[in-house]
Amino acid sequence: MFDQETLRTFIRVAESRSFSKAAESLHKTPAAISYRIKMLEEHLGTLLFLRTTRTVTLTPAGNHLLERCHQWLSWIDAMPDELSQINDGVERQVNLVVNNLLYNAAAAARLLSWLNQRFPFTQFQLSRQVYMGVWDSMLYGDFQLAIGVTGSESLSNSISLLPFGEISWVFVIAPHHPLAAKSGTLGEAQLRAYSAINIEDTSRNLTKRVAWLLSGQKEIKVPDMQTKLECHLDGLGVGFLPKNLCQPYIDSGQLIARDVENRRQPSPLSLAWSKERSGKAVREIVSLFRHGDERISGFLNNIDRLPPL
Structure with missing residues (x-):
């Protein structure tokens, strides 16, 4: 019936x-x-x-x-x-993960809108992870593509990489923070007295990384980069922010950049995709990044050092 x-x-x-x-x-x-x-x-x-x-x-x-x-x-x-x-090689489901350092809500919406129009019968899922949580999603989760895995070398032979470049880090404090009155390079003894503002690594299977924390220093954990930025602006604590993210606030006087002992080294980031579980949709996303298409440019706002030729 x-x-x-x-x-x-x-x-x-x-x-x-x-x-x-x-x-x-x-x-x-x-x-x-x-x-x-x-x-x-x-x-x-x-x-x-x-x-x-x-x-x-x-x-x-x-x-x-x-x-x-x-x-x-x-x-x-x-x-x-x-x-x-499906016969044309388009996936029924595509799961994407974005590094918190590169996540941009407008860029995410723009990419998903384009993908939905280009592949109307494919289900898309977008996740945001921190540090090794991005690699964890690729190695242990059902994700076919990651925007911003750490490093420029793959952790698996089944995953291809396209290096983006690096994020430079700047140690910043609010103008009204007690350390703002100190001159010269700030030493560990001076820094240890103030809380470090960090975002916790979301990895479940791989070893978690701590962005920056001195022995014996109090740590305040926040969920994302925007919250971390606001905490720095409020003078709640100290730490490093991506250069491109904090430079406008330094220029306006809302943050102060200071030199410290043991500077944080630049972070190389790459696009990663599964060789075995990628179809036409994933390959077209890779092509957008490979050719620097404007539809994905918003994800690369914090990249300030290009990869070597």
Whole structure:
């Protein structure tokens, strides 16, 4: 009884709330429409409509079936194109992970919008991870592509890399922070007295990394780079920020850059993708990054050192 004609007949009656109107639009007799609905109800063993001499209303079961019918028919209508896409090598599901250092909400929305238009039958999932959590997603999670794995060498022969370049780090404090009055290079003994603002590594299987923390120093952990920046601006603690991120605040006087012992070294980052689980969608994302397409430029705002030629 769940053939397309029956389902479309049910939908027409449900939406018009009338057997006669449904019959007219389907070029059938009201008796034929009524009989088909009656057979459907008998097959299901439940009422789908409450009928009076003047009205036809859906039962709770009818409302549920109406919702399901729309889903089924949409799936049936889309299936030819979906199957064609699969035969063309397009993935049904693509999971992407972005390093917190490169995450940009506008860039993420722009990329997803383009992907959704380019591959309308592919399901896309975007995740944000920190430090080794990005590699963890690629090695142990069901992710096919990562925007910003740490390093320029792959941790697996099954994963290809495209180096982006490096992020430089600047030690910053607020103008009203007590260390702002100190001159010269700041030593560990001076820094240890103030909290380090850090974002916790999200890795579950690989060894977690700590961005910067001195022995015996108090640490305040925050969930993302924007929160870390706000904590620095508020004078809550000390630490390093990406050069491109904090430079406008240094220029405006909202932050002060200071020289410290044991500077944090630049962080190389790369695009990574699975060789074995990548289809056409992933390959086109790689192509966008390889050719510096404007659709992905927002992810590279914090990269200030290009990779060697």
